[in-house]
Amino acid sequence: MNYKETFWMACDSTEQLRAEYGPFYTRAEAEHEAGKLGFGYLLRYEHVIGDNEDIKEVRCIFIELQPGPARPRYLAEKLHTRCATCGACAVHDYSWQAEVWADIHEFEHSRHRIRLFEQTRAEGLKEVTGWRDACA
Numbered sequence: 001m002n003y004k005e006t007f008w009m010a011c012d013s014t015e016q017l018r019a020e021y022g023p024f025y026t027r028a029e030a031e032h033e034a035g036k037l038g039f040g041y042l043l044r045y046e047h048v049i050g051d052n053e054d055i056k057e058v059r060c061i062f063i064e065l066q067p068g069p070a071r072p073r074y075l076a077e078k079l080h081t082r083c084a085t086c087g088a089c090a091v092h093d094y095s096w097q098a099e100v101w102a103d104i105h106e107f108e109h110s111r112h113r114i115r116l117f118e119q120t121r122a123e124g125l126k127e128v129t130g131w132r133d134a135c136a
């Protein structure tokens, strides 16, 4: 009597030279790991095993994972600058914009001190301390 053994690998492509990670004994585990690694495919291996524990046949099937909802990443979504001296504030998409804004503000108003806050969905506003010292 032959029996069948199934296991799963997470992989990054269907090419010959692909990265594979596993094996996992359930699809859910493999999917979870693929998600963490950013891999887009699962590979399902089926070994048909004969009476003498020998592998008679190997089948493998690629399964493309649907890109799920964007996973929370630790990335600032917006940067907020606020002048601690006069209260002027602005919102920026990139850190260089925040720096330019701060440079202009400090140029126009000597001795004003700009504070920078990162806004992330997970953590809300968080002050980035010492950011002006770093680029001085």
Ligand SMILES: [Zn+2]
Pocket (backbone or CB within 6 Å): 083, 084, 085, 086, 087, 088, 105, 109, 112, 113
């Ligand atoms: Zn100011």
